[in-house]
Amino acid sequence: MTMDTTPTPPQARGRRGGLRRGFLTAGRIVEExxxxxxxxxxxxxxxxxxxxALGADPTAVYRHFASKDDLILAIADRLIAEAMEDLKPDACWVETxxxxxxxxxxxxxxxxxxASLSSYRTTQRPAEIRAVDVLLDAVLQAGFEGFQAAVVYRSLGDFALAWCGGEAALLALPEPLETADRAAWTRTYRAVERAEYPHIWQVRDELPLVTxxxxxxSILAMVIAGLCQRAPRPCICSRHPGSVR
Amino acid sequence: MTMDTTPTPPQARGRRGGLRRGFLTAGRIVEExxxxxxxxxxxxxxxxxxxxALGADPTAVYRHFASKDDLILAIADRLIAEAMEDLKPDACWVETxxxxxxxxxxxxxxxxxxASLSSYRTTQRPAEIRAVDVLLDAVLQAGFEGFQAAVVYRSLGDFALAWCGGEAALLALPEPLETADRAAWTRTYRAVERAEYPHIWQVRDELPLVTxxxxxxSILAMVIAGLCQRAPRPCICSRHPGSVR
DNA sequence: TAGATTTTGTCACAGACATTGACATAGCCA
DNA sequence: TGGCTATGTCAATGTCTGTGACAAAATCTA
Structure with missing residues (x-):
């Protein structure tokens, strides 16, 4: 664990303003x-x-990304790539x-x-497109077709991005704030008046235990159950009860 | 439609540094x-x-809110209040x-x-607490108890906040970006290679039509269906088929 | 009513940030 | 060789959040 407050990384210039070609690359910038x-x-x-941090000028990154937003989109795609890296479609589309x-x-x-910076963005970059294709495959296996398939895919994709993005945003809060936000359930909601908020009061001891x-x-199970219920075709394995039709 | 680029609102000071007490209030600041x-x-x-915009000094707001974050929490609560203003619990908990x-x-x-600034925050303020109590009421009516009720409430609440917050974040993108993000589905994904992305290709015409x-x-229906399936007690009306147990 | 205290607004300012435009050099192509 | 372009540097602009010193108004206390 090296505390790198003021790192002295390799410098981009050899001496007196000279510079090294190819010292910065899009890949290195995203990693850093x-x-x-x-x-x-x-x-x-x-x-x-x-x-x-890259050992270059404070403005050097602008030679590789038009703006901070442009860089954020690249980071978003990098995250999707990492997430889906060794995703192997399962025989059962639900499992996938x-x-x-x-x-x-x-x-x-x-x-x-x-994630908190980028989760709700559409990157239109390779990793995202690949992931969309894999998930659409699963949705089509479920028997959805045409417009229905498109809607179901967008629903599942946006749900996952929104939920996980929200969790990330909370985790990414500057330290005192995240703690304060989480403490809500053990302080404010725990100490509520019975007369004023009777239903909170009923579960006041259990609310702080929820992780x-x-x-x-829980929410994933609900979404999947609702999805299976609507899927024209059930999954191949027996673990995901489908519609009664 | 008044273009108020440089508005000249009532001033906080009468003349020469004098000031008007109570000119700024937390409420007025949140509204503005x-x-x-x-x-x-x-x-x-x-x-x-x-x-x-309030006709005061650029730093005046700090007398009423400790930081920008503090103000954002107040805005968050204001939004929840507006959203739940005349929410009347329905006889059917699902409808609620x-x-x-x-x-x-x-x-x-x-x-x-x-919304994009505040959706994932826990305000611990009056409107939020009120809303939690109303929704927990519905969850308890569904027959969930104790820890289960707490988990189900948190699932539904976080789902709603995350999804709606994500949509808001997209809508709130600076104009050229939002358009670009949305155009993904009519440009990038529409024009995909059949051999490389066969499943996207299958629904390429329908994807841009999804609103x-x-x-x-669609996602709300899935969540609700999954919820009804797990609810120990069905709802009172006949519109929401419950579990088969 | 007079004096002390607190509240609320103003002002000057520190330190950081995103971005731009002018400049310089290194590698490449003719 | 000579020029072009890609890449890095530098100086500078206008903005932001937040602080601390100050001043006047409202309020509280004697």
Whole structure:
């Protein structure tokens, strides 16, 4: 664990303004952005800091990305690539969808600051397009067709991105704030007046026990159950009860 | 439609540094924040701009809110209040949950920039606590108890906030970006190679037709179906088929 | 009513950020 | 060789969040 507050990385210039061609690349910049975001959160990430961390000028990154937003889209695609890296479509389309969603969540939790910046964006870049194709495959296997298939895919995709992005945004909050937000359930909601908020009062002891994992698996199970109920074709394995039609 | 680029609102000082007590209030500040966010998006909203719009000093707001984050929490609660304003619990608990989710979405769509800043935060303020109690009521009516009820409530609440927040974040993107993001489905994904992305290709004509409304109603229906399937007690009306147990 | 205290607004300013335009040099192509 | 372009540097602009010193108004206390 090297505390790299003021690192002295290899310099882009040899001496007196000379420069090394190919010292910065899009790939290296994205990797370093991720490192910075992981280490210092959203506030630890800025174009000047990024340039300095790369051993270059604070404005050097602009030679490779038109704007910070442009860079964020590249980071978003990098995250999707990491999440779907060794995703192998299962024989059962339901398992494929569940697995993909869990993978996305795992990656977003590993890089919460990066995810919070980029989760709701459409990158239109290779990794995203690949992922869309894999998930659409599963949706088509479920027997959805044409417009229906398109709607179902968008529903599942946007759901996963939104939920995992929201979790990441909370994890990425500057430290005092995240703690305060989470403490809500053990302080404010725990200490509520019985007369005023009777229903909260009823479960006041259980509310603080709920974990992110509980919530995720619970909402995912509901979505999948609703999906199976509507799917024209059931899955191949016996674990996911489908519609009664 | 008054173009208020440089408005000249009532001034806080009468003359020569004198000042009017009670000129700024938390309520007025939140209202003006909302106006600013609605009119100019996230980029049109800053502490200095807010102060000037209120006819006061660029730093005046700090006398009422400790930080921008503090103000954002107040805005978040204001949005929840607006969303749940005249929510009347239906006799059918399923209808109550659906109605609350649709209301949240309507409010977030009306104030996308404000929502994008605040949707994933826990405000711990009055409107939020009230809303939690109403929704927990519905969950308890469904027959969930104790820890289960807590998990189900958190699942539904976080789902609604995350999805609607994500939609709002997209709507709140600075104009050229939102258009670009949306154009993905009519450009990039429409023009995909059949051999490389066969499943996208299959629904390439339908993908651009999918609207936000379609996606929202579709994912909401799945969640509700999954919920009804797991609810120990069915709803009172006949419109929401429950579990087969 | 007079004096002390608190509240609320103003002002000057520190430190950071995104982005731009002018400049310089290194590698490439003719 | 001579020029072009890609890439890095530098100086600078206008903006942002937040602080601390100050001043006047409202309120509280004697």
């Amino acid at each position: 952005s991720l490192r910075l975001l992981d280490a210092g959160g959203v506030t630890g990430f800025s174009m000047p800091k990024l340039g300095r 969808l569940i697995d993909a969603t869990r993978r996305l969540r795992r990656t977003y939790r590993a890089h919460p600051a990066a 992110d994992d509980d919530i995720f698996e | 924040s909302l106006r600013l966010l609605d009119a100019g998006g996230v980029t049109g909203f800053s502490m200095p701009k807010l102060g000037r 949950l659906i109605d609350a989710t649709r209301r949240l979405r309507r409010t977030y769509r009306a104030h996308p920039a404000a 936000d409304d379609d996606i929202f109603e």
